[in-house]
């Protein structure tokens with residue numbers, strides 16, 4: 001048997017491959033695309049890596065961009081209430097925002113240059129039986145594509161059957177970074193959110209405008225505008241959306257220089273948040289496991305998917321090192337439980353914050369955070385430790401107890417005040 005086979009060359013698959021390689025476990029990566037094909041592809045996502053993932057990148061010795069790009073030290077939060085909130089929360093440890101078309105090809109090349117075996121081409125579901133007989137274990141990390149179908153959806157953990165946001169994200173020239181450098185995370189109650197990320201691409205620094213539109217809200221039309229049909233109209237529509245919903249962002253835009261960085265730097269679509277069983281039994285009786293988006297895919301509202309995928313890779317890697325006797329149902333169940341222990345907090349927090357209107361206790365937390373800097377700092381820092389945020393938001397009682405501990409009375413919201421930041 002030929003060690004571990006990993007299907008997919010995203011963050012989940014490559015962090016697992018590098019982890020196993022570092023620990024001398026034989027591993028083969030089945031990657032759909034060669035490094036240069038990924039470099040030349042359409043924008044894959046606009047993901048940020050928080051400090052938890054950066055620590056894992058250091059552990060794998062793949063923190064190649066620490067000295068070439070501005071780390072993000074904080075969130076600049078904007079909430080478009082009648083009296084808008086505009087405040088800062090500092091991260092304890094900085095994050096970094098790098099195009100995955102920069103990261104993934106480099107990781108794959110690094111894996112190969114360290115002696116790793118990569119096989120290129122798309123794996124079909126019908127190939128899995130054969131691959132499972134070649135390897136001790138097949139781990140599927142192929143993201144949101146068709147291989148997800150073999151892992152059953154778990155309805156009780158997947159409350160939505162439709163997308164809750166419509167995504168329009170892109171890379172733009174002519175947007176100045178904030179000082180201190182950080183991510184602008186804005187909410188326009190009832191309409192949607194925006195992430196403005198200081199992004200590093202193959203051409204150097206740019207910025208993202210990543211809109212999350214509530215279906216039926218005032219940002220929904222962004223999804224219908226196509227850059228390829230009329231670039232100028234597309235760019236003008238994005239600027240108008242900033243003016244109408246996130247006016248603070250306009251302070252960072254130089255309208256004379258504002259434009260989409262390259263035509264391939266736009267991504268539009270939507271995601272149905274879904275939790276799947278992390279293992280499946282093949283026709284030949286062998287088990288395959290799922291990590292990353294195949295196992296749990298969330299809407300990118302709270303910027304957690306890559307970070308959770310990297311976490312899952314390490315959980316899977318450690319499970320292989322610690323057990324690894326045989327990859328039976330017991331191994332699968334136990335490893336799934338370890339992955340779920342982390343990603344359940346991410347999923348529940350993410351699904352909670354996507355509600356429209358936003359639950360009252362979350363609005364109260366934002367109001368307090370806008371006035372009490374340590375609360376804003378903790379909220380920002382806990383993007384790298386999601387349980388910390390979910391622990392205080394999961395129920396109104398938890399939020400009240402958290403505020404009580406700090407000697408703060410939960411703010412009373414006026415009935416006319418829109419109780420929604422989403």
Ligand SMILES: Cc1cc2nc3c(=O)[nH]c(=O)nc-3n(C[C@H](O)[C@H](O)[C@H](O)COP(=O)(O)OP(=O)(O)OC[C@H]3O[C@@H](n4cnc5c(N)ncnc54)[C@H](O)[C@@H]3O)c2cc1C
Nearest residue numbers: 008010011012047048123142143292293303304305306307
């Ligand atoms: C707009 C947007 C913004 C986001 N922002 C954030 C953020 O700020 N922070 C964050 O942490 N996450 C964010 N995410 C989520 C994050 O991008 C994903 O959760 C993460 O990329 C999942 O990693 P993965 O390795 O599981 O899957 P993927 O990144 O999808 O990788 C899957 C890989 O498998 C390959 N593959 C697919 N099918 C096959 C096949 N049949 N055979 C072989 N290979 C195959 C694909 O080519 C790909 O390389 C965002 C996502 C989007 C869309």
